[in-house]
Amino acid sequence: MATGMIQVICTDFDGTLHAEGEQPPVPAALESLLADLQARGARWVINTGRTLPDLLVALDEARLRVSPDFLVVVEREIHVRQNESFVALADWNDRCQLDQEQLFARIRPRLPEVVAWIRRHFSALVYDDRYSPFCLMAGSDADTDAILDRLAAVFADEPDLMVVRNSVYARFSHRAYNKGSALGEIVRRLGCPARAVFAAGDHVNDLPMLSREYAHYLTAPANAVPEVQAAVRGLGGYVSPHSSGHGVRDALEFFLSNPDPGLGAGHRLAAER
Secondary structure (H helix, E strand, C coil): CCCCCCCEEEECCECCCECCCCCCCCCHHHHHHHHHHHHCCCEEEEECCCCHHHHHHHHHHHCCCCCCCEEEECCCEEEEEECCEEEECHHHHHHHHHHHHHHHHHHHHHHHHHHHHHHHHCCCEEEEECCEEEEEECCCHHHHHHHHHHHHHHCCCCCCEEEEEECCEEEEEECCCCHHHHHHHHHHHHCCCHHHEEEECCCHHHCCCCCCCCCCEEEECCCCCHHHHHHHHHCCCEECCCCHHHHHHHHHHHHHHCCCCCCCHHHHHHHHC
16 A cells, blocks of 8 residues: 555544444544554544543543544644643634634624524524534424524625534534634644545535545545535545445545545445445
């Protein structure tokens, strides 16, 4: 296998790297492959919507024998591994927080009316936390669709505002800070070209990093939602016939053996495997 062309491995956590209910939740074969690639100089990034404390607990419970080099948490904050700890990338995280606060200050006066409308029409939990003034847990995907359509209309005059969604969960964020831009910042600091980056995700909040702007080797496991599978196929990436971490391992092995399969060939060859 030629390994030098993959210099950064970026994986979503839940449903992509980690499968709740499986034992082990991260396949041993994937751990071994990640460790081997790290030993050859590759850097591994976990890019997740989880908070840092929540992710660290999940990593500890998974009893991984290999550690990521970077963590992206709440889809935007970057932390770098130093020895056995993760240290905040202060300049990026501080700039992100300032831009978020300025955006949220503008939209906050309009939120009570929106929240009241949601509570009148839907059985949904709406709340705020330290990361966003608007967080949603709706009762169904259809309810989420309807609520997000309303939000898009109400805040159409705020181009910096975006909604980060994962199934029935959603929250407000600044458009400049997402899984893709955070990956791009890590890659920039490493001096690594996008053509040497592998990215794997399973849900719509992974779409910003499943982009040719930030990564060349794009993949989705078999359990990825249809929108993600379609996006990966459309960009000539690889949709694995295997789920979660098994699919990530399969995709890494596929690209290591087929470093330049050509646009669309990843999906065709996946069907042949």
